[in-house]
Amino acid sequence: MDPRRKTPHVPGPSLWPVGFAIGVAVALLGLVVRWQIIALGIVISLVFGILWIRDAAGRRGITETVEVESEYGPGHPGPTIPPPSTREKYPRSVFLELSTLGVGGVIGGLVTLPALGFMIGPAFLKQGVKDHDLGPVENFPQDSFVVATYMSDPAQGEVSRRTAFVRYNGLLGSQPSFTIISNHCVHLGCPVQPNGPVYDKQSKTFGDVTLIPAKPSGFGCPCHGGQYDSEGNRVAGPPVRALDRYSFSIRNGHLFVGAPYSVAKVEGVGSAAKIHKSAYSYPGEQADGVESWLYPIQPPN
Amino acid sequence: MSNQRSKYEHLMYPVDWLEERSGLVGGIKYFLFRKVPGDVNWFQTLGAATLTAFLVQATTGVMLAMYYKPDAKSAYPSIEHITNDLFAGWLVRGMHRWGASVFIILMFMHMGRVFLFGAYKYPRELTWIVGVILVALGLAEGFTGYLLPWDQTAYWATTVGININGTAPFLGPFIAQFLQGGEFINADTLSRFYAIHMLLLPAMIAGLIGLHLYLVIRLGVTSPPWSKEAAGGSNDSEPGADEETHG
Ligand code: HEM
Ligand code: FES
Numbered sequence: 001m002d003p004r005r006k007t008p009h010v011p012g013p014s015l016w017p018v019g020f021a022i023g024v025a026v027a028l029l030g031l032v033v034r035w036q037i038i039a040l041g042i043v044i045s046l047v048f049g050i051l052w053i054r055d056a057a058g059r060r061g062i063t064e065t066v067e068v069e070s071e072y073g074p075g076h077p078g079p080t081i082p083p084p085s086t087r088e089k090y091p092r093s094v095f096l097e098l099s100t101l102g103v104g105g106v107i108g109g110l111v112t113l114p115a116l117g118f119m120i121g122p123a124f125l126k127q128g129v130k131d132h133d134l135g136p137v138e139n140f141p142q143d144s145f146v147v148a149t150y151m152s153d154p155a156q157g158e159v160s161r162r163t164a165f166v167r168y169n170g171l172l173g174s175q176p177s178f179t180i181i182s183n184h185c186v187h188l189g190c191p192v193q194p195n196g197p198v199y200d201k202q203s204k205t206f207g208d209v210t211l212i213p214a215k216p217s218g219f220g221c222p223c224h225g226g227q228y229d230s231e232g233n234r235v236a237g238p239p240v241r242a243l244d245r246y247s248f249s250i251r252n253g254h255l256f257v258g259a260p261y262s263v264a265k266v267e268g269v270g271s272a273a274k275i276h277k278s279a280y281s282y283p284g285e286q287a288d289g290v291e292s293w294l295y296p297i298q299p300p301n
Numbered sequence: 302m303s304n305q306r307s308k309y310e311h312l313m314y315p316v317d318w319l320e321e322r323s324g325l326v327g328g329i330k331y332f333l334f335r336k337v338p339g340d341v342n343w344f345q346t347l348g349a350a351t352l353t354a355f356l357v358q359a360t361t362g363v364m365l366a367m368y369y370k371p372d373a374k375s376a377y378p379s380i381e382h383i384t385n386d387l388f389a390g391w392l393v394r395g396m397h398r399w400g401a402s403v404f405i406i407l408m409f410m411h412m413g414r415v416f417l418f419g420a421y422k423y424p425r426e427l428t429w430i431v432g433v434i435l436v437a438l439g440l441a442e443g444f445t446g447y448l449l450p451w452d453q454t455a456y457w458a459t460t461v462g463i464n465i466n467g468t469a470p471f472l473g474p475f476i477a478q479f480l481q482g483g484e485f486i487n488a489d490t491l492s493r494f495y496a497i498h499m500l501l502l503p504a505m506i507a508g509l510i511g512l513h514l515y516l517v518i519r520l521g522v523t524s525p526p527w528s529k530e531a532a533g534g535s536n537d538s539e540p541g542a543d544e545e546t547h548g
Contacts, residue, residue: 032475120479122482122483122489123478123479123481123482123483124475124478124479127483127484128484129484152485153487156373156487156488157373157374157488158373159373159486159487159488159490160485160487160488188460188461188464188465189460189461189463189464190457190460190461191457223457223461281474282464282467282468282473282474282477283464283467283468284464284465284467284468285467285468285473285474294470294471295470295471295473295474296471297471297474298474299474299475299478299484301484
C-alpha cells in the first residue's frame with residue numbers, strides 16, 4: 001500500500017474482536033469444565049476488549065497525534081497536521097456515539113447472557129445419576145442374564161426408565177462379580193434386545209424395578225442390525241465399540257446400579273474378563289484408536 | 302378505471318386513509334406489480350409455493366398448539382385427543398404433518414430451480430446464502446417437530462437423530478447434550494424441543510424469509526437461462542419495458 005496516498009481509506013479489519021470472541025468462548029467452555037478456565041477466558045476477553053476499544057478509538061482520532069504519525073513509519077514527516085490546539089482531539093459526537101453503543105451493549109448483555117446461560121447451563125450442570133437399588137442379590141442366578149428395568153429418576157417418571165442386562169458371575173476372590181450391560185446401542189442409541197428367550201411370566205416387580213430372566217446368546221439391535229456377543233463386544237453391524245456397562249455396588253445384600261461407563265472391548269468372559277474402560281461417551285464415538293481423538297472432551301455426566 | 306373510481310370512490314376511503322398515513326398500500330402494490338422479465342417460467346413460482354407452505358405450517362401449527370400438551374405424561378394422549386375427538390382435529394393435524402414434508406420438498410425444488418437457472422450468481426449470492434440457512438432451519442424444524450407426538454417412532458427417531466449429532470467431531474457430544482437438555486433424554490427434552498419448534502425456529506425462519514424476499518424484490522428475478530432478452534439491463538430503463546411486464 002502506498003503510504004502517501006491522499007484518500008482516506010477504510011480501516012482494514014482488526015483481529016482484536018476475534019481474540020475477544022475466543023475469550024468469551026473459553027469462558028463459556030470454563031462453565032462446563034472448571035472455574036479457572038472461566039477466569040482465563042475473562043482475562044483473555046478483557047485484554048482483547050481493551051485492545052479493541054483502543055484500536056477503534058485510535059481509528060477515530062481519539063488518541064494522541066503520535067498514533068497517527070506512526071502509520072507513516074519512523075522518520076517520515078507525514079502530512080501536515082494542524083497544531084494540536086486547533087484540532088478537536090475528542091469530539092463530543094464520537095464520545096456520545098461510543099457511549100451509546102457501550103451502554104446499549106451492556107444492557108443487551110445483561111439481558112442476553114443470563115437467558116443464554118439458562119438455555120444452555122441446565123444441560124451441563126448437576127448431571128449424574130444416583131445409585132439405584134435392584135433388590136436382593138439372590139434375585140440374580142449365577143451365569144445367567146436378568147433383564148432389569150428401573151426408573152433412574154422416579155420423579156421424572158417413565159421417561160427416565162433404563163434397561164440393563166445383569167449377570168451374576170459368582171465370586172471374584174471374596175467379592176461378588178456382576179456384569180451389567182446397558183441396552184443403549186452404541187451405534188446410535190436404539191434399545192438392543194436379548195437374542196434368545198425372555199421369560200416374561202417369571203418376571204418380578206417391586207417399586208419401579210422389573211426383573212425378567214432371559215437366556216440370550218448375545219444382543220441385537222432392531223434399528224440397523226448391530227450385533228453383540230454376551231459380553232457386549234460388537235460382532236457385526238455399524239456399532240463402533242462394545243456395549244456400555246454400569247458400575248455397581250452391593251449394600252446390605254442389595255445390588256445397586258451406579259454410573260455408566262463406556263467400553264472399547266472386553267477380553268475374556270465373566271468375572272475373569274478384562275474390560276477396556278473409557279469415559280462414558282455418546283453412541284457412535286470410538287473408545288479407542290485414532291478415531292477416539294475426535295472426541296477429546298466429553299460433557300459432564 | 303376513472304369512472305369506476307368515481308362511482309365507488311367511497312369504498313376507497315379506508316384504503317386512502319391507510320395509504321396517506323403509512324404508504325403501505327403503495328408498498329404492497331410495488332411488491333405485487335413489480336416488473337419481472339417477460340419470459341419468466343412456471344418454475345419461478347416455486348419460491349412463492351414454498352412461502353405458501355410455510356404459511357400453512359405456521360397457521361395449522363398455532364391451531365394445534367391450542368390443544369397439544371408438551372409434557373411427557375400428556376403429550377401422546379393430547380395427540381390422540383386431537384386426532385380422534387376434536388372437530389376437524391384429524392384434518393388440521395394431517396395438514397401440519399403432510400405439509401411439513403411438502404414444505405421441505407418445495408424448498409429443495411425451489412433451490413434446484415435457482416441452481417439450474419444459475420440464479421444464485423452475482424448479485425444474488427446473498428439471496429442464496431440466506432436460502433441455505435433457511436434449508437438448515439427448515440430441516441431443524443422437521444427434526445424438532447417429529448418428537449412431539451411422543452410415540453415410539455418419535456422417541457427412537459429422535460434418539461438416533463440426537464446421537465447422529467453427537468458423532469460430529471469435537472463438539473458433537475456437547476451439541477447432543479444441549480439438544481437433550483441433559484445427559485439423557487429426560488422430562489425437559491420434550492418441552493425444549495417444543496419451544497424450539499414453535500417459537501425459536503419459526504421466528505428465525507420468518508425473519509429470514511423477510512430478508513430473502515427483500516433481496517428478491519431489490520434485485521429483481523432472473524430470466525431463464527434460455528432467455529433471448531439482453532442480460533444485465535434493468536427493465537425500468539429499457540424503452541418499451543412496460544409492455545413486457547406482467548402484473
Ligand atoms: C423458506 C424457504 C424459502 C422461501 C419462502 C423462499 C421464497 C422465495 C421467493 C418467493 C423467491 C422469488 C422467485 C422464485 O419464486 O423463484 C425466491 C427467490 C430466490 N431464492 Fe428462495 N425461498 C426459500 C428458500 C430458498 C433456498 C433454500 C434457496 C437456496 C439455497 C433460495 C435461493 C433463492 C434465490 C438465489 C432466489 C433469487 C432467484 C432469482 O432471482 O431468480 N431460496 N425465494
Ligand atoms: S442404533 Fe443400533 S444398530 Fe443403529
